[in-house]
Structure formats: structure tokens, C-alpha cells
Amino acid sequence: MSARDAGSARGAGGATAGSSESPDVVVCPGGPLLLRGDHVVQDEDGSAHRTTRPVSAVCRCGKSATKPWCDGTHKVIPEKLRP
Amino acid sequence: MTEIAVVRRPTPLPKPRGPLGERVFAALVEGRPVPERPAIVDEEDAAITLWTLYEMSYRGFAEVDDDREWDPSAVRLRGELERDLEARLRSRWPGRPAYDGGPAAFPDAFFAEIEAHEGPSLARFVHTEATADQVLELLQLRSIYHLKESDPVAWVVPRLPVAPRASLMELQYDEYGTGRPEHLHARLFADGMAALGLDPTEGAYIDQAPLVVLEQNNTMSLFGLHRRLRGAALGHLAAFEATSSLPSRRMAQGLERLGLAEEMQAYYREHVEADAVHEQLAVRTICGGLLAVEPELEDDVWFGAFSCLDLEDRLASYLLDRWGAA
Numbered sequence: 130m131s132a133r134d135a136g137s138a139r140g141a142g143g144a145t146a147g148s149s150e151s152p153d154v155v156v157c158p159g160g161p162l163l164l165r166g167d168h169v170v171q172d173e174d175g176s177a178h179r180t181t182r183p184v185s186a187v188c189r190c191g192k193s194a195t196k197p198w199c200d201g202t203h204k205v206i207p208e209k210l211r212p
Numbered sequence: 213m214t215e216i217a218v219v220r221r222p223t224p225l226p227k228p229r230g231p232l233g234e235r236v237f238a239a240l241v242e243g244r245p246v247p248e249r250p251a252i253v254d255e256e257d258a259a260i261t262l263w264t265l266y267e268m269s270y271r272g273f274a275e276v277d278d279d280r281e282w283d284p285s286a287v288r289l290r291g292e293l294e295r296d297l298e299a300r301l302r303s304r305w306p307g308r309p310a311y312d313g314g315p316a317a318f319p320d321a322f323f324a325e326i327e328a329h330e331g332p333s334l335a336r337f338v339h340t341e342a343t344a345d346q347v348l349e350l351l352q353l354r355s356i357y358h359l360k361e362s363d364p365v366a367w368v369v370p371r372l373p374v375a376p377r378a379s380l381m382e383l384q385y386d387e388y389g390t391g392r393p394e395h396l397h398a399r400l401f402a403d404g405m406a407a408l409g410l411d412p413t414e415g416a417y418i419d420q421a422p423l424v425v426l427e428q429n430n431t432m433s434l435f436g437l438h439r440r441l442r443g444a445a446l447g448h449l450a451a452f453e454a455t456s457s458l459p460s461r462r463m464a465q466g467l468e469r470l471g472l473a474e475e476m477q478a479y480y481r482e483h484v485e486a487d488a489v490h491e492q493l494a495v496r497t498i499c500g501g502l503l504a505v506e507p508e509l510e511d512d513v514w515f516g517a518f519s520c521l522d523l524e525d526r527l528a529s530y531l532l533d534r535w536g537a538a
Contacts (some may be wrong), residue, residue, distance in 0.1 A: 131529070163489065184489050
């Protein structure tokens with residue numbers, strides 16, 4: 130079983146809290162959403178963007194100049210505007 | 213696309229910068245044991261000598277037998293010079309910031325510390341003011357590291373517990389081009405140098421590297437090559453990645469402002485996006501993952517991070533001062 134299959138099986142069966150398996154999607158406090166693996170992300174305009182890295186960071190603050198990807202801009206906006 | 217043979221081949225030895233280097237390089241070439249560290253040695257003389265001893269672990273020198281990498285006399289001198297360097301780095305470190313919550317609180321504390329760090333910025337100067345000659349000078353100095361980008365921390369991989377080992381490889385896989393040589397970050401930098409008319413051979417500009425550039429490079433090799441310092445190596449990595457994304461955008465914009473090689477702009481644009489990912493991985497899953505298993509390394513992680521930021525501040529001050537821009 131590949132890691133990806135294992136991920137789906139877990140999704141179907143329901144992940145248990147404290148599972149030792151690493152997550153496919155990680156929300157970074159105040160920062161981006163990390164996507165592990167190959168995905169297609171649709172942006173606000175409906176355009177599709179395929180991931181190109183082992184892990185990709187999706188902008189959550191809305192201020193990135195390279196949306197849908199994070200470019201670190203969340204670090205220079207006021208803390209209350211950060212996700 | 214320009215085809216560059218990025219071959220890890222032996223290059224000529226650098227120029228010695230004092231009596232220690234002169235004696236050591238001659239001994240390496242002639243196949244004799246290298247001398248011990250003298251009681252008093254100039255910092256720059258020591259730094260270029262240590263750099264040369266380290267470099268034999270990455271690639272060889274044309275005039276030196278590859279066997280000398282593990283020659284007991286060379287390893288002994290390396291150890292003596294390393295102890296001096298580590299003592300100097302530790303003497304500069306004010307200690308880690310105070311925060312509650314232990315390893316679980318590390319990522320937030322780390323990002324907060326990076327955000328609070330105020331240092332002179334070469335990227336800001338390149339963005340708005342630098343001349344083309346100044347940018348080329350900076351890139352020549354950066355090439356000492358960027359042409360072996362990620363290599364020093366690669367030594368750390370087998371020394372880590374399972375979770376941070378997997379995480380570091382996830383980051384390194386991206387650094388090394390995800391299996392595509394043309395995407396390897398060191399290769400992208402070499403392409404950029406060639407497009408600018410610079411020599412993309414490793415070490416080509418070592419003779420003009422000032423002490424602080426030698427220290428930056430030696431520090432990464434010191435941290436990478438000693439299992440004892442694995443925490444410092446990963447802290448250094450995290451600080452490097454967490455101060456790369458926004459400055460890389462400024463570098464790309466500065467190169468664009470000056471009409472300098474699209475290939476080098478592409479190198480920096482790649483780092484805007486890549487390092488926005490890598491900083492999260494380095495801080496949260498790599499350093500955070502290490503500290504979850506080996507919490508006793510927390511001080512070392514902060515020491516490595518401080519050394520990274522401090523050495524970059526020193527380089528920025530040195531160059532901005534020399535350019536009359538401080």
C-alpha cells in the first residue's frame with residue numbers, strides 16, 4: 130500500500146487522535162496551509178494550479194504576490210490580519 | 213538553456229593568507245603531514261586553512277591526493293581550528309530567549325525571535341540602491357555557499373531520529389531538484405552566474421572572500437560534520453530558511469531593476485516560494501520534530517540559529533560599510 134493509499138484508507142476509516150501517521154494537510158498558525166504531495170489547487174479566479182514540490186504552501190493571509198502559493202508576506206502584515 | 217557542466221571536480225588550492233596556510237598547503241601538495249596549530253594564528257589565516265581542510269570532504273583539490281581528507285595530521289589540525297571557531301561563535305551568543313512551554317512552544321517562539329531580529333539587509337540595498345558591480349561582487353561572495361547549497365546540512369541526515377530525518381529529507385529533496393538535475397538549487401545558481409558572465413566553478417572566488425564569508429561557510433561545515441552539533445546545524449538551517457523568502461524577492465527585484473540576467477532572477481524567485489515552504493518545515497517539523505525527541509538540544513538549536521543571523525549581519529555590515537551605504 131502506498132502512502133497515498135494509506136492516507137485515503139485513513140480518511141475513509143476516520144483518523145484517530147494521536148495517530149502516528151503524518152498529516153497530508155497542515156495548518157500553520159499565522160501562516161500558510163502546507164499540502165504534502167501532488168495536488169491541483171483552484172484559486173479565487175477559478176484557475177487551476179498544480180503543485181510542483183514535495184510540500185507546497187498555500188497562502189492563507191490573502192496578501193501573497195504569488196497566489197495561490199505563500200510567499201512569506203504574512204510575516205510583514207499586522208498580527209491581527211494574519212490567519 | 214545554456215548547458216553548464218556542473219562537475220564536482222578538483223579545483224586549484226586557494227591562496228594562503230599567512231604562514232599557517234603556506235605550510236599546510238605545501239604539506240598537502242607534497243604529501244607530508246600537516247603541522248599542528250601554532251600558539252598564535254591570525255584569524256584569516258586560520259579560516260582559509262580550515263575552509264581548505266573542509267573542502268576536501270566536499271570535493272578535492274587538483275594538487276592534493278584525495279586520501280588526505282582523512283589524514284590523521286589533517287584531521288588533528290582541523291579539530292584544533294574547529295575548537296577555535298566554535299569557541300568564537302559561542303562567545304558571541306547571548307543565550308537563548310526565555311519562553312514558556314518547552315519544545316511545543318518552540319515554533320512560535322522561533323518565528324517571533326526571527327521577526328524581532330533587526331539586522332542590516334543586503335537584499336534591501338540590492339532592491340533599491342546597489343550598482344550592478346556591487347551586486348556582482350555580492351553574488352561572487354554568495355557563490356562560495358550557493359554552489360554547494362544544502363550540502364553542509366546533508367551530512368546531518370543519518371544522525372537524526374526518525375521523524376526529523378524524514379522531514380529533513382523532504383526539504384532536501386526539493387533543494388536537490390526533486391530528482392531533476394536542472395532544478396537543483398546549486399545548479400540554478402551556477403546557471404545564473406554563467407548568464408552574468410561569472411565563473412560558475414566551485415571556489416572560483418574564494419581568494420576574494422573576506423573573513424566573514426569564510427566564517428559563514430566554515431560554520432555550516434562545522435555544524436554539519438559533527439553529530440554533537442546536529443541541533444546547531446538544524447537551528448542554522450531554520451534561521452537561514454526563515455530569513456530567505458522575503459529577501460529573495462528583494463534580490464529578484466533588484467536584479468530586475470538593474471536588468472541583470474533573467475536566470476539569476478529566476479534563482480531568487482524560486483527561493484521566494486520554496487523557502488516559504490522550507491521555513492515552515494525547518495522550524496516546525498525539522499527543529500520541532502528534533503526537540504520533541506531530544507529536548508536537551510534546545511540550546512544548540514538556538515545557538516545555531518543565532519550564529520546564522522549574526523554572521524549574516526556581520527557580512528551585511530562589512531559590505532554596506534565598504535560600499536559607503538551603512
